[in-house]
Amino acid sequence: MGLNIAMVCDFFYPQPGGVELHIYQVSQQLINRGHSVVIITHAYDQRSGVRTLSNGLKVYYVPFYVIYRESTFPTVFSFFPIFRNIMIREQIDVVHGHGSMSSLCHEAIIHGHTMGLATVFTDHSLFGFADAGSILVNKLLKFTLSDVDHVIAVSHTCRENTVLRATLNPQDVSVIPNAVISEDFVPDPAAADPSFITIIICSRLFANKGADLLLAIIPRICSMHSNVRFKIAGSGPKEVDLQQMIEQHRLQERVELIGGIRHEQVRDLMVTGQIYLHPTLTEAFGTVIVEAASCGLLVVTTKVGGIPEVLPSHMTVYAEPSVQSLVNSTSEAIKAVENNTVDTTTFHDEVRTIYCWSDVAARTEKIYEDILASDRSETLVERMQKHYQCGPFAGKLFVLCVVVDVMLLHLLEWLYPRRSIDLAKKWPIIK
Structure with a gap:
């Protein structure tokens, strides 16, 4: 009954x-x-x-x-x-x-x-x-x-x-x-621009989500890797700071601030990138990194809270919640994508068997x-x-x-x- x-x-x-x-x-x-x-x-x-x-x-x-x-x-x-x-x-x-x-x-x-x-x-x-x-x-x-x-x-x-x-x-x-509903997060390799390595960020722009770290990470990554660009979706009090950072470092052509999006739009954003960056300072689970992996993205995230429990190690590059560690881990992920050393085509099927x-x-x-x-x-x-x-x-x-x-x-x-x-x-x- x-x-x-x-x-x-x-x-x-x-x-x-x-x-x-x-x-x-x-x-x-x-x-x-x-x-x-x-x-x-x-x-x-x-x-x-x-x-x-x-x-x-x-x-x-x-x-x-x-x-x-x-x-x-x-x-x-x-x-x-x-x-x-x-x-x-x-x-x-x-x-x-x-x-x-x-x-x-x-x-x-x-x-x-x-x-x-x-x-x-x-x-x-x-x-x-x-x-x-x-x-x-x-x-x-x-x-x-x-x-x-x-x-x-x-x-x-x-x-x-x-x-x-x-x-x-x-x-x-x-x-x-x-x-996650794996059927809603199916990869689309043709959606990503092959001339760039696109890093996706989809999160509320609050301090506990690592928005302050992004202010320091993004300019350094852009100066180290000329073929990298960022797409940032989300809204919050740190959005103004990100806009000021983009103007200060003249990254208008490298960093795109999309603003808040509906959940049904997340997949369409994810598949345009190759790497997902999640610099959170505290997290009990982190559903968004599962969605990113299901879309075939290599995940760079901090080793905090319950994050290490979420995905198998071959889907993630972990970092400490600090600027230098995140820069190093993101650079490692960029090299892995450039050299095709990580097979992300299997991620979707693996996620589908783990989470339902x-x-x-x-x-x-x-x-x-x-x-x-x-x-x-x-x-x-x-x-x-x-x-x-x-x-x-x-x-x-x-x-x-x-x-x-x-x-x-x-x-x-x-x-x-x-x-x-x-x-x-x-x-x-x-x-």
Whole structure:
């Protein structure tokens, strides 16, 4: 029998990105497996209310205030009335939150547990332990994951990071990597200009994605290799700095800034190059390098986070996250392409056998089934004890939040009884 699943995250289409792609593809595959899936996110500009995407995937764009990089302002309790209404309307069995920086995700897991629903969390990022921002996020994560039934990480490095940050039992954390639709990233050798070696960069232009490194790397590579040019797709605060770098070094004919592109345009950009450069400073997985390899590009990337787990070594040239190391590794890749010492024609078929979204959905489905088959009964006192252990000060605050959340649920049940909420009709499943 199919499950009713709610994916909750601040980050979803129309914003492009790896988390957004993951949520969409897993949802589509779960629908193909006979489940009903809805997505809850915040409103994007004029996109608010309820939208239905392909295959009957329903998206609730909730009007909440965005404070930073599409993350909503944490309201703790004001999301509960809307959330409860959606859960009842859609008869949800499993609440699946995504992203440590998503306020809606954290709140959905807390409220979902209060309502007695199964809860799952997927972590897509890596965070440190020393700076103020990481300490705050980690404490919030510890609060949220005290209520969660199971945690999914997209790489083994991400799993270790999440276990340490939230003080979790490693047995409660599974690794399910991202994937690609290999049919959408088929190589086209005729698309690349043979008179140049084109290096492709497709990423958000933020500091954590290595945009500052690009400012130093690109002029040096261009001065060392006269037959090399760059195509950069993406947008962000560092885009202005890249434009200034191009003008300063007079690289208008060597470096092309394309700007933000849709995901369906990524393949057409990839196949025009021979090398993909990914100078990230931190990354839990890196779906874009899998897409690049599937398009037949040799990948130059930094050896950080979960990146070394993603691709076989013959598809990549690794570097340390420093200017000199990246220059050396990029030059090594350029020589490999010039001398034809790497056979990139086999990359697509290899990637196709390694990564598949249907496999990701099947493994996620197994986690849902195991949770629902287990004994999840818990008294309020037992729940409060778990939160109380989160810290001498934070623990008391978390317990207070739980008590208020439970009281709010009873108030909502009295003000807006379940019988007064209309149930949504399910999209017909055609077999």
